[in-house]
Amino acid sequence: xxxxxxxxxxxxxxxxxxxxxxxxxxxxxxxxxxxxxxxxxxxxxxxxxxxxxxxxxxxxxxxxxxxxxxxxxxxxxxxxxxxxxxxxxxxxxxxxxxxxxxxxxxxxxxxxxxxxxxxxxxxxxxxxxxxxxxxxxxxxxxxxxxxxxxxxxxxxxxxxxxxxxxxxxxxxxxxxxxxxxxxxxxxxxxxxxxxxxx
Numbered sequence: 025x026x027x028x029x030x031x032x033x034x035x036x037x038x039x040x041x042x043x044x045x046x047x048x049x050x051x052x053x054x055x056x057x058x059x060x061x062x063x064x065x066x067x068x069x070x071x072x073x074x075x076x077x078x079x080x081x082x083x084x085x086x087x088x089x090x091x092x093x094x095x096x097x098x099x100x101x102x103x104x105x106x107x108x109x110x111x112x113x114x115x116x117x118x119x120x121x122x123x124x125x126x127x128x129x130x131x132x133x134x135x136x137x138x139x140x141x142x143x144x145x146x147x148x149x150x151x152x153x154x155x156x157x158x159x160x161x162x163x164x165x166x167x168x169x170x171x172x173x174x175x176x177x178x179x180x181x182x183x184x185x186x187x188x189x190x191x192x193x194x195x196x197x198x199x200x201x202x203x204x205x206x207x208x209x210x211x212x213x214x215x216x217x218x219x220x221x222x
Contacts, residue, residue, distance in 0.1 A: 026220040030213060032068060033220050046081075049217065051089065055079060055099070064103075066095075069210075076101065076116065085109070093128040093190075104140075110191075112144065115152070128190050138162075146187045 026034045026042075029050030036042055040058040048060065050068035055077040060066065063084040066073045073089040076099035081087060085107045089095040093111030097103065101114050104122040111128030114120060118132045123141040126132065130144040133152035138144060142156040145163035154169075156162045161170045163181045170178040188196050192203050 027217045028220055029068065029217050030070060034066075049214075068094075070213075071095075071111065079103070082107075090128055098134070127187070145182060145185060146190045147185050 025047045027047065027049040032051035034048035034050070034052040036048070036054050037056055039056045040054045042048060042060045043062040045062045046060045046064045048066050052066045052068050052073040054060070055075045057078050058075045059080045061081065061083045064081045066081065066087045068089040070091040071089040071094040073087050073095045075097040078099055079097050079101045081103045082105045084105055085103045087095050087097070087103065087109045088111060090111035095109055095111060096113045098114060098116035098118065100117045101120070103109060103120045104124065106122055107120050107124045109120070109126045112126035112130040112132070114132045115134040117135050119137045120132070121138060121140045124138045126144045127146040129147035131149045132138060132144055133150050133154065135153045136150050137155045139156060139158045141159045143161040144150055144156065144167065145161060147165065148163050148167045149165040150156065150162050150167045156169060159172055161178055162168070163170065163178060163185065168181060188194050188198060192206065194203060
């Protein structure tokens with residue numbers, strides 16, 4: 025399903041494949057031989073989503089572009105099932121496994137590997153060739169790797185990385201009522217989406 029959003033339409037080259045149950049919404053530009061499998065969603069909210077060549081976005085993955093943080097996938101990238109790429113950059117030849125989460129401003133350097141259910145935190149940069157183990161969290165610039173049992177140490181690093189400001193545009197401590205009112209207003213723009221004939 026292809027949808028126009030905020031006046032922008034997806035661009036799909038002849039060599040690409042988009043499964044019938046996948047969704048491309050707004051300013052999404054696929055590279056040559058890109059493959060978007062069943063249930064995957066590539067949505068350009070108010071910022072672009074762009075893939076390189078020979079990219080595979082597997083079942084039920086989400087790739088979201090944002091105004092200050094477009095989503096960019098390099099060449100020869102795999103985005104695994106149920107992965108969440110939100111306003112992040114994935115450089116060439118990166119393996120993003122099942123259930124990985126990458127947050128706005130994150131960069132996965134060329135040739136890196138994010139294993140099952142790992143996290144690349146907001147505004148963090150993973151050096152090229154780095155492997156993030158299963159379930160671990162990478163945070164900082166350059167990113168430091170944290171096992172799940174090191175939450176207190178991770179929080180010391182994470183506290184200054186401005187998750188609420190980067191993701192929601194609000195200072196830390198803003199109420200969920202205010203955040204969600206803003207989010208509901210932002211996503212109301214989808215009420216004007218239109219299917220693209222094709």
